[in-house]
Amino acid sequence: MAVERFPIEAGHILMFANAIGDPNPAYRDADVARSRGLPGVIAPPTFVQASAHFDPDYILRPKLGEPWFGSGREATGVAPSTGGGGIGSGLHAEQHYEYTRPLREGDVLTATVLPGRTWEKEGRRAGTMKFSEMITEYRDQDGELVVTARSVGVMTSRPVEKEEGQ
Amino acid sequence: MSLRASDVKAGDQHEAVLVDNLTRTQIVQYAGASGDFNPLHSDEMFTTQIAGYPSVFGHGMLTMGMAGRLLTDWVGDGRLRRYGVQFRSQVWPGDTLTGSATIDALREEGADHLADLVLTVTNQRGEVVLTGTATALLDG
Numbered sequence: 001m002a003v004e005r006f007p008i009e010a011g012h013i014l015m016f017a018n019a020i021g022d023p024n025p026a027y028r029d030a031d032v033a034r035s036r037g038l039p040g041v042i043a044p045p046t047f048v049q050a051s052a053h054f055d056p057d058y059i060l061r062p063k064l065g066e067p068w069f070g071s072g073r074e075a076t077g078v079a080p081s082t083g084g085g086g087i088g089s090g091l092h093a094e095q096h097y098e099y100t101r102p103l104r105e106g107d108v109l110t111a112t113v114l115p116g117r118t119w120e121k122e123g124r125r126a127g128t129m130k131f132s133e134m135i136t137e138y139r140d141q142d143g144e145l146v147v148t149a150r151s152v153g154v155m156t157s158r159p160v161e162k163e164e165g166q
Numbered sequence: 167m168s169l170r171a172s173d174v175k176a177g178d179q180h181e182a183v184l185v186d187n188l189t190r191t192q193i194v195q196y197a198g199a200s201g202d203f204n205p206l207h208s209d210e211m212f213t214t215q216i217a218g219y220p221s222v223f224g225h226g227m228l229t230m231g232m233a234g235r236l237l238t239d240w241v242g243d244g245r246l247r248r249y250g251v252q253f254r255s256q257v258w259p260g261d262t263l264t265g266s267a268t269i270d271a272l273r274e275e276g277a278d279h280l281a282d283l284v285l286t287v288t289n290q291r292g293e294v295v296l297t298g299t300a301t302a303l304l305d306g
Binding site: 101102 | 198201218225237248252
């Protein structure tokens with residue numbers, strides 16, 4: 001995701017750590033973090049994903065003044081599209097990160113997107129699957145590359161079936 | 167607080183329950199924190215009637231985040247050089263997930279001691295929901 005400014009804030013790190021159920025004080029308490037040799041509160045390894053909040057074009061967040069495809073009075077807020085669940089049928093297939101250093105409170109990142117590959121595969125439980133790759137480079141306030149993220153998304157031709165017995 | 171290369175060997179394993187009886191509330195919490203508000207994770211009406219799934223399900227990234235804790239609890243804070251996963255199967259409300267990380271290899275790169283790890287997360291039915299690999303910097 002392309003982001004001009006992704007400020008790494010302690011409150012946001014705290015909420016994220018709570019959401020993934022991680023009580024590690026390194027994500028909450030600057031004193032404990034420093035006593036462990038860290039520069040202060042750091043972010044968990046998957047935190048850059050939360051840059052979605054700061055990406056103006058991020059498709060999976062309601063935008064002010066625009067219709068949202070989730071339910072209100074009806075099951076969807078937009079005309080159902082053809083091809084399965086439309087926008088909702090995209091799933092996350094893979095996620096990879098390379099780190100130069102952990103993110104810390106006070107960092108201000110920018111993210112740029114590089115083109116990735118696309119390919120197709122026949123799936124046992126989901127029909128034809130269209131994969132697409134997105135590479136995002138996150139740089140800090142000094143222009144240093146801190147995290148490279150490679151995400152693989154898949155659009156399925158039908159909802160993925162549950163395994164037998166589920 | 168970090169793992170020492172001299173204290174571990176290839177094949178060593180670390181296992182933990184990542185979540186017991188995943189709640190819809192935790193999935194909503196993850197949506198709020200991550201900014202991924204895909205209705206598939208919180209909107210039962212959309213997910214069952216429009217998308218055709220039996221219920222809402224967890225973000226793959228929630229599982230990756232929980233599995234990340236398994237790694238950082240073991241190797242230490244801020245020690246990961248690389249962390250990557252494949253999402254194998256969906257995670258549903260009520261699931262209990264167990265993660266297992268194994269040291270695949272220990273190696274040195276310049277002055278750095280590195281551990282390559284492999285990772286598996288299974289649900290209460292024994293189905294693999296996530297597989298992954300990571301590389302961590304260890305103390306010498």
